Amino acid sequence: KSGFVTLIGRPNVGKSTLMNHLIGQKIAITSDKPQTTRNRIQTVYTEENGQIIFLDTPGIHKAKNKLGEYMVSIAERTMKEVDVVLWLVEPSTFIGAGERHIAEQLLAVKTPVILVINKVDTVKKEEILKFIEAYKDLYAFADIVPVSALKGENTKELLHTIFKYL
Ligand code: GDP
Ligand code: MG
Numbered sequence: 001k002s003g004f005v006t007l008i009g010r011p012n013v014g015k016s017t018l019m020n021h022l023i024g025q026k027i028a029i030t031s032d033k034p035q036t037t038r039n040r041i042q043t044v045y046t047e048e049n050g051q052i053i054f055l056d057t058p059g060i061h062k063a064k065n066k067l068g069e070y071m072v073s074i075a076e077r078t079m080k081e082v083d084v085v086l087w088l089v090e091p092s093t094f095i096g097a098g099e100r101h102i103a104e105q106l107l108a109v110k111t112p113v114i115l116v117i118n119k120v121d122t123v124k125k126e127e128i129l130k131f132i133e134a135y136k137d138l139y140a141f142a143d144i145v146p147v148s149a150l151k152g153e154n155t156k157e158l159l160h161t162i163f164k165y166l
Contacts, residue, residue: 001050003166006057006078007042009088010098014118018088018149019043019054022159049163055082060105061098076105084142084165085113091123091131095138103139112142112165116158121148 007015022045043054057078058071079085085106089099106113115135120128128146135144143161147154 001163001166002053003051003083004053004055004081005084005086005162006055006082007086007088008057008059008075008079008102010093013088013090013093014149015088018116018118018147018155021149021152021155045159047159049159050166052159052162052166060102062101076109079106079109079111082111084162085109085111086116086162087113087141088116088118089135090119091117091127092119095134099138106139113139114158114161114165115139115141115144117144117146118149120146120153121151 007019009015019042023043042056045052045054055078057075060072060075060079061068063069063072087102087106117128117131117135123131132144132146135141142165145154145158145161147158149155
């Protein structure tokens with residue numbers, strides 16, 4: 001199996017940490033060679049089950065000017081073309097206008113979206129469950145996977161879940 005995945009989320013939720021953890025875990029190649037004019041390969045994760053190619057996206061936000069509009073259009077196209085979108089969040093940040101905006105954009109895209117709740121090492125189990133319930137009301141996620149990118153908790157399960165959609 002092999003396919004394309006993109007990772008979205010607010011700054012500081014742990015996107016780089018998660019990527020670095022996945023790279024460290026098994027054979028992986030990082031590359032910033034231009035794949036097409038709009039997508040950049042961030043990481044290629046390889047294991048016996050197959051390959052996951054992570055693509056960079058400028059992220060979704062409300063466009064305030066022409067450049068912003070252009071970046072949003074690139075992000076939307078990336079989101080349509082990948083096999084899976086990983087939406088990374090952290091339990092210390094509640095759902096706000098930004099999250100509702102992303103959810104709205106994702107509805108039009110139809111790509112399966114996996115909600116990845118990172119930094120579970122920082123909160124109690126009950127809090128994670130409440131957090132999951134809140135996000136379930138926001139969007140019909142294909143899957144929800146709690147992880148700790150820093151400690152490498154449940155990241156194997158995350159990879160397994162991604163492969164389900166490739
Ligand atoms: P990015 O902006 O989304 O790429 O976030 P970074 O990967 O740079 O991480 C932001 C901060 O969160 C760093 O200080 C990380 O060490 C920390 N961080 C990332 N993942 C975890 C985690 O699973 N648990 C904890 N406690 N901290 C984390
Ligand atoms: Mg980063």
